[in-house]
Amino acid sequence: MLLLASGQAVSTAELVDGVWGDNPPTRAISAVRTYVYRLRRALEPNPVGSHVLRSVGDGYALDIAVDALDAKVFERQVIDARQHDERGRVAEAADLLSGALALYRGEPLAGVPGPYAQAQRTRLVEQRLMVLEDRLDLDLMSGRHAQIVGELAGLVTAHPLRERMLAQRMVALYRCGQPTMALDGFGASRRHLVAELGVEPGPLLRELHQQILAGNDIAYPPGRSPITSGQRLPRPAQLPAAVPDFTGRAAIVEQVAESVLASDGSTMPTSVISGLGGVGKTALAVYVAHRVKAHFPDGQLYVDLHGVDEEPARPQLVLNSFLGALGIGENAVPAGLDERAALLRSVLAGRKVLLVLDNAHDAGQVAPLLPGTGSCAVLVTSRSRIASLPGARTFELPVFDTDEALTLLRRVVGPRTATPEPAARAVVDACGNLPLAVRISASRLASRPNWTLPLLAERLSDQCGRLDELRLGDVAVANTFRLGYDQLDSESAHAFRLLSISGLHGFSRYSAAAMLDRPPAVAERLCEQLVDLSLLESVGPGRYRYHDLVRLYACDRARESEPSGDRVAALTRLLDFHLTVAITTTACGLSTGAVPMSLAADAHTLMPLADMSATRTWLTSDAEGHGASDTLYRLVQSVELDSIAGFDALVGRMLCASRDPAVAEAAPGRPLLALDRLARIDIGLARVRASCAQEDSRTLSQIAFVAAVAATMRQQLDVARACYQRVFDLSRNAGDVRGEVLATAGLGRTAAMLGDMDAAYALAEKGVSLSRDHADQHAEAFVMHVFVQIAQLRGDDEHAAALRAEVVRLWLAAKQPVPGETNWMPSGIFDWSQPKTGVGAWLGLLGHALADLDQGELARACWHQASELLAGLGHSHTVELRSLVNAAA
Structure with a gap:
């Protein structure tokens, strides 16, 4: 099987099917591996040398020279013979076919068991017989009927049902002056066909029979003269010329x-x-x-x-x-x-x-x-x-990768791009690696000796005029997109335009449903129609993205055709949708408080997030399209501290990311600025107060909690302590035990910040006891985390590490996601401008994400790498990372 695959990979499953068919042994895959091992030892006695038998994915490939396999030599000679025949060189064609047939020495794959070998035997035998018939045709055209009449007698006996051979023998006998034997052969063949198959001979045999009875000259094969005249059907050669600088692919x-x-x-x-x-x-x-x-x-x-x-x-x-x-x-x-x-x-x-x-x-x-x-x-x-x-x-067919795009740019422009420079990369990036756009840009540069790559990069840097720059004569990228756009019906065209205005690089069907104000199933159908016309890319089930240049074209069409009010309404629905996701996140357990119903978005945009794992999966996929995925992730996690403020922060950050390219570009990999977050909390408090017609104890408790957090961040610790005490009193009156626990934890943290460590420790222990009395493991993990912070403020790193290990154990035991950066890496701890520090921080975050997905071993490996990297920098959080490694062991 590997030999006949001609160097292509054959999967293990295909090998099992080919060798054993429907009756494989119990350990078929192990048997295949054993056979491969033995075959490799036989083919590669020197393991240091080149590898003949390669492992490719879940299979194997055998690398051999083209001329090493008779079957491939046979096929090539047959192709060459047909080309000679097309050019009227019949004798050369017949010699090549004779040479190809000489490669056969008995039955192909004789003695090789298995369904694959049997199928190949059948194919190769039939292939040989068809080529043999071709060669006999050439012999008859060359007037060599006398030389082959004996050979044909044996062939007809061996293959009495092959009508083409029967016809060839009749022609050879007739041309040798033996029409009676030719007619007798026809009669014998007819009786055999009727007896064996119940059918009469085909039209070719019947026509020959009539021609022989009439004593006419016979042109065989039909339409060919006895000596080729070259009067064949034309050989059209209509292919356009290939692109001379075809690149990549x-x-x-x-x-x-x-x-x-x-x-x-x-x-x-x-x-x-x-x-x-x-x-x-x-x-x-x-x-x-x-x-x-x-x-x-x-x-x-x-x-x-x-x-x-x-x-x-x-x-x-x-x-x-x-x-x-x-x-x-x-x-x-x-x-x-x-x-x-x-x-x-x-x-x-x-x-x-x-x-x-x-x-x-x-x-x-x-x-x-x-x-x-x-x-x-x-x-x-x-x-x-x-x-x-x-x-x-x-x-x-995808767009070029960056290397292919740069190669095309250099080929078209010539020496001016011989030395790699950032401008060349900027040009192909602006072109989105789209081959047509790269070729137009390169051709414009090549035709303008006074232009430079930096100048071209600068001209393409302006998104508003980029499509106008990508034009050369009658060839324009925008015209290419227009041809596809013009095929859309009104509903699909509306979706194509409106979905582009958010500036999202990628989005889910739920985001599309929000913007289009349609149910998710309808939005997905419209997106799939755009995918079918290659105006949108599918990057996963229910997930889509525009090519950058297509998005610019769609935005232009939106400004032309969509009223400004409709565009604003679509963006508003998108922001409301993400607010709904935050509310759903709260319902899944990432938040500790209730949410005023007045903040809920339209029901049809609500995404069915069944649990925290599904919620976090969405946050690391759909949010990525905003260029601020880590910010969104931290904001939703911050809901544990202040649910209302977290929601509003999410909306505010989404608004910035969708409207301000500079903010969107800067957001990834940076912790929120404290001032920014304070502003969001103030906005959140104002929204809550404005939205609550009746302020019950629970809502008032939430407002007080957010006010306490805001005061803490402003270092107004006496105000914070008073607000936390109010949260405690309101929660106790409302019978809200979790609120009491959170308030106690906040009071403990405030006491620690005021320097009263004894009170802080006592309050933290009280919070732990209260949560355990009510079997609230979520609250216990939260207050234990505050306990970690208190220990850190006291300078007791060993105790903090031990407590942190207990926090991780609690989260993992409850099969809940371990809190991420805002809970274990406060803003300001890491210098994100230093690459090694940033890598260590991200490895830590990746470990948490993997732990959320029950990938414990991978999470532990990430934490271990992060601790090693940060230890080399003398970072204080090395101890905490090592506690995570030990807890996950």
């Missing part, structure tokens, strides 16, 4: 080429390349077509189907063009679409022709143009995902 070129050549003789390979406008689909298809055209000696047909134009090409006219290129006169072409499609299939039957159908609209346009024979292949490009073509293999 090495992996997908190999995959598409392999797909085009993947015919097993019975099924026709159809390959579809889809992708965004300007991504290089046509360039790739033409490049691959030129690469494989030697395998299609009967010709290559090409057509631009104008799939994104206002009037796509009609299949009926394309068929007329194809048939004319194949030598069918205009008078012989039928009028109807179905009749023309059938004639194309008939003309292409048995011929090796490659069809490149460029820029297709949909499957309905492509289907009538498909051949009906496995000897042909079809390569389609389309912006739409044509998923309904039977047996088609689809390739989604």
Whole structure:
């Protein structure tokens, strides 16, 4: 199996199926590995040398020279022979086929067991017989009937049901002057066919029988003169020239080429390349077509189907063009679409022709143009995902990676980009690595000797004018996007425009539902329609993003077509949605207090977050699109301290991130400034007071708690202590035990900050006891965490580390997520401008995220790496990190 795969990987599952079929042994995979080990030892006696048998993913590949396998040499010689035959060199073609047939020495894969070997034996035997018949045809064309008449007698006896061989023997006998024997052979064959299969001989044998009875000259094979005259059907060569500076795409070129050549003789390979406008689909298809055209000696047909134009090409006219290129006169072409499609299939039957159908609209346009024979292949490009073509293999073509984009820029511009510089990277980044945009930018620079790369980068830096810069003559990136946009119906076009205005790089179907004011299922359907037209990218189930340049184009269309009031309303719904997520987070247990119902958003935008794990998963995926994922994460975690203020902070940060690019760019990796957070708390208090018609004890307690936090951050500790005491009194009156615990913890922390460590310790112990009396493990973990802070303020690092280990144990025992940065790395502790410190901090955070996902070993590894890194810097939080490592052991 590995040999016949020609260096391609074969998975372990395929090996098991191929060797044992439906009856594998109990430990089939172990057996495969054992066989591979033995095979490797036999093929690679020197383990230091090159590896012949490679492990590739969940499988193996065998690297051998092309000429080392007879089956591949056979196939190449057959292709060469057919090319000679096309050029009228019949004798050379016959010699090549004879040489190929000589490679067969008995039954292929004789004695090799298993279903794969049996299938390959059948295929190779049939392949040999078909090539043998081709060679006999060439012998008859060359007048060598006398030399092969004896060989044919044995072949007919061995294969009495192969009508082509029967016809060849009749022709050879007739040309040798033995018409009686030829007719007798026909009669014997007819009786055998009727007796064995109950069918009469086919039209070829019947026609030969009539010609011999009439004593006519016989042209065999049909349509060919006894000595080739060269009067064959034309060999169209319609492929456009390949792009001379075709760049990159090495992996997908190999995959598409392999797909085009993947015919097993019975099924026709159809390959579809889809992708965004300007991504290089046509360039790739033409490049691959030129690469494989030697395998299609009967010709290559090409057509631009104008799939994104206002009037796509009609299949009926394309068929007329194809048939004319194949030598069918205009008078012989039928009028109807179905009749023309059938004639194309008939003309292409048995011929090796490659069809490149460029820029297709949909499957309905492509289907009538498909051949009906496995000897042909079809390569389609389309912006739409044509998923309904039977047996088609689809390739989604992405934009360039940065290295490929830089390579194209250098090839087009020349020596001015020989030395890598930040400006070159800035240019391709502004182009979004879109091949068309990179080529336009490079061509503009190449045609303007006075321009420099930094100047071009500066011109492209302005998002508002970027699409205007990406234009060269009649070729423009915006025009390419317009062709796709014009295909949208009104509802999809509205979604395309409105979803772009938030500035989000990525978003979920729930964010889309909020902006469009539609249920999530409807929003997802609209997004998927945009994905099908390559105007939006799918980056996961229910998650989407724009290419940067497509988003700019969509924003331009939104400013033209969407009233400003509608745009503001959409952004407002998006912010309300994220507020709803914060409320959902509270419901899942990340907050300790109730939320006024007046803060709830529309019900249809509420995302079903079943638990804290689901909530945190959303925060680390959907929030990422805002360029401020870590900020959002910390803000929602801060809900444990002040739920109302946390919500408002979330909204405020979202508003900044969506409207102010500078804030969005600066947000990742930076703790919130204290002043910023204080402002958010003040806004939150104002909103709560304004929204509460009736202030019950619980709401008043929340307000007092937030006021206490704000006073603490302002170092107004006497005010903070009074506010915490009010929280305690209100909570006790309301029977809110958790509120009492939080207030006690706050009083303890305030006492510690005032220097009264004895009181602080007593209050912390009281809070722990109170939470344990009521079996509130969540509250216990929180107050224990405050206990950690008190110990740190006292300078008792050992006690703090021990307490921290207990906090982690409590969270893990309750299968709740361990608190993240705001709970174990207060703002100001880390200098985020220092790379090593930042890496250590992020490793610590990653450990917490992995612990949330029950990935204990990976979490422990992250904490260990963080502690080692920060220990080398002499950082005080090394002890705390090591306690996490020990607790997770």
